Amino acid sequence: xxxxxxxxxxxxxxxxxxxxxVRAGEFLTVVGPSGCGKSTxxxxxxxxxxASSGQVLYDGRTVSGPNPHxxxxxxxxxxxxxxxxxxxxxxxxxxRRVQRAEAERRVAAAIRxxxxxxxxxxxxxxxxxxMLQRVMIARTLAYGPATYLMDEPFGSLDAQLRLHMxxxxxxxxxxxxxxxxxxxxxxxxAIALGDRVVVMSGRPGRPKFILGIDLPRPRxxxxxxxxxxxxxxxxxxxxxxxxx
Amino acid sequence: MSxxxxxxxxxxxxxxxxxxxxxxxxxxxxxxxxxxxxxxxxVQAVILAVIIAAWQAVADGMHTxxxxxxxxxxxxxxxxxxxxxxxxxDLRLTLFEAGCGFVAGSLAGGIVxxxxxxxxxxxxVFEPFVLSLYTLPKIALAPLFVLWFGIGPLNKVMFxxxxxxxxxxxxxxxxxxxxxxxxxxNARLLGASRAQIWTKIAxxxxxxxxxxxxxIGLPYALIGAIVGEFVAADSGVGFRIKESTSYFDxxxxxxxxxxxxxxxxxxxxxxxxxERHVLRWQDPGMTVTAPDHQx
Numbered sequence: 001x002x003x004x005x006x007x008x009x010x011x012x013x014x015x016x017x018x019x020x021x022v023r024a025g026e027f028l029t030v031v032g033p034s035g036c037g038k039s040t041x042x043x044x045x046x047x048x049x050x051a052s053s054g055q056v057l058y059d060g061r062t063v064s065g066p067n068p069h070x071x072x073x074x075x076x077x078x079x080x081x082x083x084x085x086x087x088x089x090x091x092x093x094x095x096r097r098v099q100r101a102e103a104e105r106r107v108a109a110a111i112r113x114x115x116x117x118x119x120x121x122x123x124x125x126x127x128x129x130x131m132l133q134r135v136m137i138a139r140t141l142a143y144g145p146a147t148y149l150m151d152e153p154f155g156s157l158d159a160q161l162r163l164h165m166x167x168x169x170x171x172x173x174x175x176x177x178x179x180x181x182x183x184x185x186x187x188x189x190a191i192a193l194g195d196r197v198v199v200m201s202g203r204p205g206r207p208k209f210i211l212g213i214d215l216p217r218p219r220x221x222x223x224x225x226x227x228x229x230x231x232x233x234x235x236x237x238x239x240x241x242x243x244x
Numbered sequence: 245m246s247x248x249x250x251x252x253x254x255x256x257x258x259x260x261x262x263x264x265x266x267x268x269x270x271x272x273x274x275x276x277x278x279x280x281x282x283x284x285x286x287v288q289a290v291i292l293a294v295i296i297a298a299w300q301a302v303a304d305g306m307h308t309x310x311x312x313x314x315x316x317x318x319x320x321x322x323x324x325x326x327x328x329x330x331x332x333x334d335l336r337l338t339l340f341e342a343g344c345g346f347v348a349g350s351l352a353g354g355i356v357x358x359x360x361x362x363x364x365x366x367x368x369v370f371e372p373f374v375l376s377l378y379t380l381p382k383i384a385l386a387p388l389f390v391l392w393f394g395i396g397p398l399n400k401v402m403f404x405x406x407x408x409x410x411x412x413x414x415x416x417x418x419x420x421x422x423x424x425x426x427x428x429x430n431a432r433l434l435g436a437s438r439a440q441i442w443t444k445i446a447x448x449x450x451x452x453x454x455x456x457x458x459x460i461g462l463p464y465a466l467i468g469a470i471v472g473e474f475v476a477a478d479s480g481v482g483f484r485i486k487e488s489t490s491y492f493d494x495x496x497x498x499x500x501x502x503x504x505x506x507x508x509x510x511x512x513x514x515x516x517x518x519e520r521h522v523l524r525w526q527d528p529g530m531t532v533t534a535p536d537h538q539x
Contacts, residue, residue, distance in 0.1 A: 046433060066433050078430040082448045082525045092434040094444065123525045143434075 015040045015205045017054060020198065022147075027173055027180045029190035031241060032200030038183040040205070042149040045181065046072050058147075071140030074151040077132045079124040085135055086111065086120040092143040103142075110138040113172065130161045141172070147179045154189075166192060166221045174218065187241075191233045192221045199240045209240040310494060317495035318502060321488075325499065330484065335503065338469050338481040341397050345404025346465035350458060353409040357416030357457075362446065367417065378410050386475045395476040404468025411461035412454070419453025420446060452526070455519045462515060463508055470504070 015037035022028055022045075030038050043049035044056045047067040056063045058070075079088050086107055093103040111117055114134040124132060133153060140148060154162045170193065173180055184190050190197045191213055199209040213233060215224065224230050277283035296315045303314030325331035360367040360374075386403060393399040423446050431445050447454075473482025481500050488496025 048429060048433065066435075068435055070433075072430070072433055076426065078427050080427070080445070080448070082451070082523070084525075091431075091444070095431070095435040095437070095440055125525075139434075 018206045020207050022179060022181055023195075025177055025179055026195045027182065027193055028196050028198060029182045029184060029194035030198045030200060031184060031187060031190045031237065032198075032205060033202050033241070034185065035205075036200040036202055037205030038200055039151050041200075042072065042151055042181060042183060045147070046070050046149055069145055070147045070149050071143070071145040072149045072151070073133075073136050073140055073153045075153060075155040077124075077129075077136060079132055079135055081124050084121045084123055085116060085127070088124065088135055089139045089142050092139060096143060098143075106142045106144075107138075110141040113141055113175070114138040114168065130157050130165070133157065133165070137169075137172070141176070144176070145178065147181065148176075150180065150182045152184055153182075155184075162189075163221060169193065170218065170221065187234055187237050188225070191215075191230060191237070192219065192224050197233075197237060199237060211236055211240070310492070313494040313498045318498045321493070321495040321499035322502070325484075330479075331503070334479055334481045334484050335507070337397065337479055338466070338473065339507065341400035341469040341472065341480070342404050342465040344397075344401040345406075345468050346408050346462065348401065349405035349408025349465065350412045350461060352405065353412030353457065353461070354416050354454060356409075357413040358420055358442075358446075358450075361417040361420030361450075362442075364421075367421070374413065378414075382407055383471060386471055389472070390476050399476070400469045400472030400480075403472045404465045407464040407468040408461040411464055412457035415453040415457030415460070416450060419450030422453070423449045451522060455515075455523065459512065459515055459519070462511055466504060466508060 018037075018041070020041075030041060032038055040049065044051060045058065045063065045067065047063045047065050050064070058067055080091070083091070089107045089110055090103055093106060098106070111120060114137050116131065116134055116138060119127065119131065124135070127135070136153070154165050157165065166189065169180075180193075182190075182193060194213050197211045197213060198207045199211070200206065201208040211233065215227070215229060278287060299312070300315050303309045303312055303317070309317065322331070325334070360370055382403075385406070389399050389403050393402050427449075428441055428445055431441055436444065469480070470482035470485075473480040474486050477483040481503055485497050485500035488494075488500065
């Protein structure tokens with residue numbers, strides 16, 4: 001939850017003042033023009049960035065350092081090239097000193113959930129972009145954070161694979177019951193996935209419009225594209241985002 | 245010149261694309277032979293045999309035995325050393341000196357390189373100091389080392405260690421500085437402690453460079469031991485070479501060189517095996533090959 005939060009980089013005000021509450025268990029998507037502070041929002045929740053003024057609360061407590069309750073997935077892939085898929089997924093469990101047997105169990109479960117069975121002992125350089133992104137998701141799943149922060153995680157994937165990942169992501173969200181904050185610049189993606197869509201204004205970025213997406217779940221992300229309500233939501237977002 | 249620049253001409257970049265596979269030389273049967281591992285070994289063995297035969301022929305035909313010795317003369321000298329036991333004692337001493345120097349120099353170079361590479365400010369402060377020591381012709385320090393560490397093995401260990409230190413230092417320094425800071429930040433978010441970032445992220449990340457340093461440093465350990473023995477010693481392979489020279493025993497000199505070459509190759513081979521195991525995640529084309537560095 002954000003309360004009158006402002007972020008400045010020198011003289012440049014990147015974000016704010018922003019007040020926004022993320023609801024537990026919801027799928028919140030964030031859209032807006034480039035450089036509007038979408039990533040800044042996630043960095044604040046993750047605790048990798050401190051607000052210049054105002055407050056960032058997580059579970060009622062001020063975020064003052066790396067937030068261990070979140071999983072952060074970006075377009076960049078942080079696989080360690082010298083570790084196999086399984087060892088990469090085990091990394092956060094090693095950091096958190098999870099017992100070996102328990103860690104192995106969780107890694108195996110995460111690999112199954114993202115559909116990487118059979119690739120446990122492959123090295124990252126042998127995998128495609130989509131598979132690497134699954135490794136990143138599995139690595140987050142393995143330690144089961146309460147909140148997933150996703151910064152255009154599928155930005156580098158082709159359209160087909162992206163749709164496929166949406167289906168899987170929806171399933172994961174249902175299965176984990178975690179809160180998802182998903183940043184994208186793709187309005188289709190934002191509507192198809194989100195319970196609510198936050199539209200950020202241009203710099204300094206701040207939420208200027210929040211749209212509740214009242215589409216039944218589970219959603220068929222493919223069939224959804226032809227739904228008349230989908231078109232109406234798209235129109236609303238398009239008008240809100242268009243600053244020209 | 246900066247430390248980075250020195251390090252740069254040593255290792256290849258970790259993300260460098262694998263070089264295109266070399267085409268076989270020519271299209272004929274000879275090219276095909278070089279393409280297979282066994283064929284390559286045969287060709288190399290033939291070249292070696294030709295060199296040895298030519299050496300023997302020149303020594304016999306042009307009577308240069310006094311200056312160039314001959315393969316037979318070298319073999320006789322080796323046999324003599326072997327039967328008298330000097331080969332074993334000399335080799336044991338020289339290997340002990342080079343080995344201790346290699347381990348000490350690698351550890352010191354690795355640790356200092358790691359610290360100065362990781363803490364950027366510290367690295368910037370000490371860079372000119374390390375560089376000025378590096379540019380010094382180390383051979384000129386050998387007599388001073390006799391004064392400091394005596395004429396025993398300690399002197400050779402320290403000298404070998406000094407040479408190895410710089411090789412491992414520069415590559416480790418460079419490798420650690422290359423560590424992707426985004427990956428480090430990400431690991432911190434995943435819950436990594438400071439020590440875990442060093443052992444699980446930074447060190448494996450820099451392993452390619454560190455191994456390059458070790459590989460280049462290995463011959464330097466022998467060079468250090470031999471130079472030390474040249475300056476002051478009463479046994480060791482280096483001492484034996486010097487002694488043979490003073491008796492105009494060319495065969496003895498060449499025998500000593502052959503022994504050194506064999507030992508160097510053996511240890512490089514061993515290191516290669518270790519390296520291949522540790523860096524097995526890499527493309528074969530991505531492994532760094534040691535540049536030719538001469539003292």
